[in-house]
Amino acid sequence: MPTSTWSGPTLGTEPTRLSLKAQSFTESVIREMTRLNLELNGPERAVNFAQGFPDFNTDDRILDAAAKALRDGYNQYATTWGAPQLRKAVARKQSAAWGRDVDPDTEVTVSCGATEAMIAAMLAAVDPGEEVIIFEPFYENYGPDCVISGAVPRYVTLRAPDWSFETDELRRAFNVKTRAIVINTPHNPTGKVYSQAELELIAQLCIEHDVIAITDEIYEHLVYRGRHISLATLHGMQERTITISGASKTYSVTGWRVGWLTAPPALTAGIRKVHDFLTVGAAHPLQIAISSALELPSSFYVELLGDYQERRDAIVTGLRECGFEVEAPDGAYYVMAGFASLGYGDDVAFARHLIEKAAVATVPASSFYHDPSLGRGHIRFSFPKRIETIERGLDALRRLPID
Numbered sequence: 210m211p212t213s214t215w216s217g218p219t220l221g222t223e224p225t226r227l228s229l230k231a232q233s234f235t236e237s238v239i240r241e242m243t244r245l246n247l248e249l250n251g252p253e254r255a256v257n258f259a260q261g262f263p264d265f266n267t268d269d270r271i272l273d274a275a276a277k278a279l280r281d282g283y284n285q286y287a288t289t290w291g292a293p294q295l296r297k298a299v300a301r302k303q304s305a306a307w308g309r310d311v312d313p314d315t316e317v318t319v320s321c322g323a324t325e326a327m328i329a330a331m332l333a334a335v336d337p338g339e340e341v342i343i344f345e346p347f348y349e350n351y352g353p354d355c356v357i358s359g360a361v362p363r364y365v366t367l368r369a370p371d372w373s374f375e376t377d378e379l380r381r382a383f384n385v386k387t388r389a390i391v392i393n394t395p396h397n398p399t400g401k402v403y404s405q406a407e408l409e410l411i412a413q414l415c416i417e418h419d420v421i422a423i424t425d426e427i428y429e430h431l432v433y434r435g436r437h438i439s440l441a442t443l444h445g446m447q448e449r450t451i452t453i454s455g456a457s458k459t460y461s462v463t464g465w466r467v468g469w470l471t472a473p474p475a476l477t478a479g480i481r482k483v484h485d486f487l488t489v490g491a492a493h494p495l496q497i498a499i500s501s502a503l504e505l506p507s508s509f510y511v512e513l514l515g516d517y518q519e520r521r522d523a524i525v526t527g528l529r530e531c532g533f534e535v536e537a538p539d540g541a542y543y544v545m546a547g548f549a550s551l552g553y554g555d556d557v558a559f560a561r562h563l564i565e566k567a568a569v570a571t572v573p574a575s576s577f578y579h580d581p582s583l584g585r586g587h588i589r590f591s592f593p594k595r596i597e598t599i600e601r602g603l604d605a606l607r608r609l610p611i612d
């Protein structure tokens with residue numbers, strides 16, 4: 210009889226017992242809020258400012274390219290690390306933005322959205338027990354990503370109203386166990402766009418402590434003030450940065466799940482293997498469609514930004530009229546709203562109140578913190594919505610009985 214060497218917590222024997230990792234996860238609050246609102250109010254009434262996805266369709270040129278790719282027979286597996294034409298298109302785009310030649314054969318991997326890119330990056334580069342620095346509030350997936358890869362998250366706080374961080378706090382977070390730092394710019398949920406000076410400090414600390422950076426740049430084209438800077442372009446960072454982006458936000462196709470990573474060849478080789486065993490690959494015809502989306506003229510991006518600017522201004526103005534404390538976000542498509550003057554103490558209760566009384570779903574900010582108490586005073590509104598949807602939501606908030 211083999212003898213067990215297990216010395217951890219009692220695991221139980223019942224067949225439906227979940228793994229310790231799975232037990233540590235809670236339902237995504239973003240999707241929970243979306244679901245509750247739909248259940249309670251139905252799709253006609255419910256206004257979804259919770260989950261960040263567009264309620265408008267993508268550009269016809271992109272839809273036509275997808276339909277054509279299906280007809281043209283791109284219906285079997287693509288190369289596991291990405292269809293050559295999409296990798297080439299991503300490399301062309303990154304080369305132009307970064308002013309150096311990015312190699313589609315050794316530096317680019319296509320993934321099932323930026324979400325898979327992040328977990329593939331962590332699994333490929335971080336060993337269990339190593340630390341990963343994360344700025345909070347943070348996009349809710351980064352916590353579970355650390356759990357899945359066995360990494361130990363170490364949090365550095367971004368502080369309202371400008372969501373800056375203290376240099377010393379960041380310096381203290383770096384230590385001998387640190388393997389990686391995650392930078393999300395433009396930032397979900399605050400809309401912060403990291404400045405050149407902030408990124409230079411991060412780069413300096415990464416180099417000093419021999420740490421890699423994993424950047425989530427999925428909102429790279431949504432910058433209303435300042436400019437988007439890729440950490441990979443800073444001196445000494447190309448060889449230690451995994452840059453993640455994707456099609457979801459730029460081309461309004463969050464359901465297509467097409468993302469990509471750009472990383473030095475050695476890291477790319479590991480990422481590709483992890484990605485292969487996780488998912489085999491992203492949908493082939495949609496990769497082909499996105500490769501043509503990447504060739505759209507600059508007018509596409511000007512129009513995209515103009516439309517988002519209008520949405521941002523509408524929601525910020527409306528929320529202020531309703532008594533929320535909001536700063537206009539510099540990037541991405543979220544706004545954190547303080548509600549102290551509305552007389553509600555708890556973000557979760559307030560978000561539920563908005564669903565019940567106004568059919569408006571938001572996300573309680575506590576779900577973006579490892580210590581929920583830090584987020585009690587804010588809720589997040591996402592605004593990739595038609596102006597009429599934004600106005601409908603704001604009207605419901607204006608009529609809201611506060612009880």
Ligand code: GLN
Nearest residue numbers: 239240259260261397591
């Ligand atoms: N990134 C989007 C958000 O933060 C969508 C989240 C999700 O459902 N995966 O709302």
